[in-house]
Amino acid sequence: MAAFSTSMTHCPSSSSSSSAAAFASNSCAINRIHQQIALSSIRLTRKLCLRKPSRAVHVQDGASTMKVSPAKNDGPAKILKDGMLSVPPVILPEESIDIASLDLNKESSTVSITVVGASGDLAKKKIFPALFALYYEGCLPKHFTIFGYARSKMSDAELRTMVSKTLTCRIDQRENCGEKMDQFLERCFYHPGQYDSQENFLELDKKLKEHEDGRVANRLFYLSIPPNIFIDAVKCASTSASSANGWTRVIVEKPFGRDSESSAALTRSLKQYLDEDQIFRIDHYLGKELVENLSVLRFSNLIFEPLWSRQYIRSVQFIFAEDFGTEGRGGYFDNYGIIRDIMQNHLLQMLALFAMETPVSLDAEDIRNEKVKVLRSMRPLRLEDVVTGQYKSHTRGGVKYPAYTDDKTVPNDSLTPTFAAAALFIDNARWDGVPFLMKAGKALHDRRAEIRVQFRHVPGNLYNKNIGTDLDLATNELVIRVQPDEAIYLKINNKVPGLGMRLDRSNLNLLYAARYTKEIPDAYERLLLDAMEGERRLFIRSDELDAAWSLFTPVLKDLEEKKVVPEYYPYGSRGPVGSHYLAARYKVRWGDVGSEQES
Numbered sequence: 001m002a003a004f005s006t007s008m009t010h011c012p013s014s015s016s017s018s019s020a021a022a023f024a025s026n027s028c029a030i031n032r033i034h035q036q037i038a039l040s041s042i043r044l045t046r047k048l049c050l051r052k053p054s055r056a057v058h059v060q061d062g063a064s065t066m067k068v069s070p071a072k073n074d075g076p077a078k079i080l081k082d083g084m085l086s087v088p089p090v091i092l093p094e095e096s097i098d099i100a101s102l103d104l105n106k107e108s109s110t111v112s113i114t115v116v117g118a119s120g121d122l123a124k125k126k127i128f129p130a131l132f133a134l135y136y137e138g139c140l141p142k143h144f145t146i147f148g149y150a151r152s153k154m155s156d157a158e159l160r161t162m163v164s165k166t167l168t169c170r171i172d173q174r175e176n177c178g179e180k181m182d183q184f185l186e187r188c189f190y191h192p193g194q195y196d197s198q199e200n201f202l203e204l205d206k207k208l209k210e211h212e213d214g215r216v217a218n219r220l221f222y223l224s225i226p227p228n229i230f231i232d233a234v235k236c237a238s239t240s241a242s243s244a245n246g247w248t249r250v251i252v253e254k255p256f257g258r259d260s261e262s263s264a265a266l267t268r269s270l271k272q273y274l275d276e277d278q279i280f281r282i283d284h285y286l287g288k289e290l291v292e293n294l295s296v297l298r299f300s301n302l303i304f305e306p307l308w309s310r311q312y313i314r315s316v317q318f319i320f321a322e323d324f325g326t327e328g329r330g331g332y333f334d335n336y337g338i339i340r341d342i343m344q345n346h347l348l349q350m351l352a353l354f355a356m357e358t359p360v361s362l363d364a365e366d367i368r369n370e371k372v373k374v375l376r377s378m379r380p381l382r383l384e385d386v387v388t389g390q391y392k393s394h395t396r397g398g399v400k401y402p403a404y405t406d407d408k409t410v411p412n413d414s415l416t417p418t419f420a421a422a423a424l425f426i427d428n429a430r431w432d433g434v435p436f437l438m439k440a441g442k443a444l445h446d447r448r449a450e451i452r453v454q455f456r457h458v459p460g461n462l463y464n465k466n467i468g469t470d471l472d473l474a475t476n477e478l479v480i481r482v483q484p485d486e487a488i489y490l491k492i493n494n495k496v497p498g499l500g501m502r503l504d505r506s507n508l509n510l511l512y513a514a515r516y517t518k519e520i521p522d523a524y525e526r527l528l529l530d531a532m533e534g535e536r537r538l539f540i541r542s543d544e545l546d547a548a549w550s551l552f553t554p555v556l557k558d559l560e561e562k563k564v565v566p567e568y569y570p571y572g573s574r575g576p577v578g579s580h581y582l583a584a585r586y587k588v589r590w591g592d593v594g595s596e597q598e599s
C-alpha cells in the first residue's frame with residue numbers, strides 16, 4: 001500500500017475506558033480511520049482472500065459503524081507503520097474498539113512545516129488558516145512547529161499578528177476557538193531569508209533543530225512563492241535544511257511551467273534535489289469535497305456507472321467562473337492566462353477523474369495510472385476548438401468595473417485570455433465522439449465551479465408531445481456543483497400534479513447544506529494533511545503533468561504566435577458569445593445558461 005502513514009497524526013489519547021468518550025475526543029483520528037478503511041478495503045479484502053477469512057469487526061463511533069477486516073496479529077488495535085488498521089481478530093462483531101488504544105500518539109517524532117513565501121497572498125489566505133483548522137480539529141501531530149520563511153523582515157510576533165488576522169473558527173465548532181488560536185500562534189515562528197541563500201536556510205535548519213529537540217524530525221516545505229524562484233528554494237531547502245533522520249517533503253504550487261518544455265525542465269531541476277516521492281504537486285481542486293466525491297458517486301452507486309459512457313452521455317461540461325477579475329495578481333496572470341491558470345490543471349484534473357476507468361484499487365498509484373490513461377487518450381486541443389475572451393471595463397449601477405488591462409501590472413496591449421472555452425475529446429472506447437466542453441473565466445456574472453453531465457434524448461419518448469418542440473430541454477442532466485453551495489442534483493422530467501398531463505423539469509437534489517451539518521473543510525486542509533501523511537492520491541504525478549501539458553501546449557503556442565485577439569466581454573457579463581457557437585458546433589448548449597433557479 002502507498003504510504004498511508006498515520007504515524008504523524010496526533011489525536012490526544014483519552015484515559016477513559018469508555019470508547020465512546022475516546023471516540024468523541026478523537027474526531028480527527030476517526031475521520032482519518034474512516035478514510036483509511038475506505039481506501040484500503042480492497043487491499044485488505046485481497047489479503048483476506050489469501051488467508052482464511054476470520055470474523056469481521058465493527059468499529060463504532062456512535063454515529064456510524066464501520067466494518068474493518070481482521071488483521072493477522074492478536075495484539076491491540078493499532079495503526080500499522082504502513083498505515084493499515086490492524087484490529088484483533090477476536091473482537092466480537094458490534095463490540096467497539098477503544099480508540100485510545102490506537103497507537104496514534106507518537107511521542108518520538110515531530111513535524112516542522114515551513115511556509116516558504118509566508119508573507120504572500122496564498123500563505124495568508126489559505127495555508128495558515130488551513131493549518132489552524134487542522135490544529136483545531138486535532139489533526140496535527142502532538143509535536144509540530146510552523147515556520148514562516150520569506151525575505152520580508154518580520155519578528156515572530158509580527159508573523160503571529162499577520163497570521164491571526166486571517167484565522168477563522170469553524171461555523172459549527174466555535175468552542176474554545178480563541179484559546180486554540182492562541183495556542184496555535186505560539187507554535188508559529190518566522191525566519192527571514194533569501195530564497196537562494198544556503199546560509200539563510202542553514203540558519204533555518206538550526207532553528208528547526210532547536211524545536212525538534214532531538215526527536216525524529218519530519219519536515220514539510222510549502223513553496224508558496226512565484227515559480228521563477230522554486231528551484232533556488234528547493235536547492236537550498238534540500239541541501240541545507242533537509243531532515244537528517246526523518247522525511248523531507250516539498251509541496252509545490254502551480255504553475256508547473258508554462259508548456260511541455262518548461263514543465264519538463266522544472267521537473268528535471270526538481271529531481272536534481274528531490275526524489276519524485278518527496279515532491280507533492282498541489283492542485284487544490286483535487287482537495288475539494290465534491291471532487292473527492294466523484295469517485296464515490298461513480299463507483300459506489302450502481303445507477304451511475306452503467307450510464308457513464310458515449311452510449312448515454314451526450315456531453316460533459318466543466319465550468320469555472322469567478323465574479324471578480326485578476327485583482328492584484330495581474331502580474332502573475334498575464335504570463336499565464338486562464339487556460340494555464342484553470343483549464344490545464346483544475347478542470348483537466350476533474351475531467352480525468354470523471355472519465356477514468358475503474359482503478360484496480362484506491363491506492364494513489366492505481367488512481368493516477370487511470371488518470372494518465374485518460375489524458376493520454378485525449379486529442380491535443382486544436383485552435384478551432386477554442387474561444388478566448390478578455391474582460392473590458394463596464395459600468396453598472398454607477399460603479400465602474402475595471403478592464404483587465406487597467407491593472408497596472410498588465411501591459412495595455414495584452415492579449416492574454418481571461419476567459420476560454422474549449423472542446424476536448426477522449427479517443428477511447430468509452431468516450432469516442434463525446435464532446436468534453438470546458439469553460440473558465442474571470443470577471444463573469446457569478447462564481448461557480450461545476451460539472452454538468454448531459455444525457456442523450458430518450459429514444460421514442462412517449463411524452464414528446466407533452467414536452468414540446470425543444471427536446472434538448474427534456475434531456476436529463478446531472479450536475480455536480482463543486483462550489484459554492486455544494487450539491488449534486490439530477491434534472492428529471494416530472495408530471496406536474498393535477499388532472500392534466502403536463503410535464504416539467506424538476507431536480508432530485510442533494511444539497512449539502514441541507515443534508516450535512518458539518519462544515520466542509522477547505523481543500524488545503526485535506527491536502528496539507530495528506531502531504532504530512534504521505535498520501536499522494538490527490539497530488540499530481542510527473543507523467544500526469546506531462547500528459548496534461550501535451551494537450552494544451554500546441555494550442556497555447558498557436559494562440560501566442562498568431563497573436564489571436566480575444567473576444568472582449570464586459571466585466572460582470574456571461575462571457576463571449578463565441579462560447580455558445582463552439583458548443584452549438586457540437587450540438588450542445590452550456591448547461592449553466594439560465595441555471596440560476598435550478599436548486
Ligand SMILES: NC(=O)C1=CN([C@@H]2O[C@H](COP(=O)(O)OP(=O)(O)OC[C@H]3O[C@@H](n4cnc5c(N)ncnc54)[C@H](OP(=O)(O)O)[C@@H]3O)[C@@H](O)[C@H]2O)C=CC1
Pocket residue numbers: 117118119120121122123150151152195223224225226227229253254255332
Ligand atoms: N494567491 C493565490 O490565490 C494562488 C497562488 N498560487 C500559487 O502559489 C504561489 C504563491 O502565490 P502568492 O502567495 O499569490 O504569491 P505572492 O506574489 O504573494 O508571493 C509570495 C511571496 O513570495 C515573495 N516574492 C514575490 N515575488 C518575488 C520575486 N519576484 N522574487 C522573490 N520573491 C518574491 C514575496 O515574499 P518576500 O518579498 O517577503 O520574500 C511574497 O510575499 C505562486 O506560485 C502562485 O502561482 C496558486 C493558486 C492560487
Ligand SMILES: O=C1O[C@H](COP(=O)(O)O)[C@@H](O)[C@H](O)[C@H]1O
Pocket residue numbers: 284322341342449
Ligand atoms: O488556482 C487558482 O485558483 C483560484 C480559484 O480557486 P478557488 O478555490 O477559489 O475556486 C483562482 O482564483 C486563481 O486564479 C487560480 O490561480
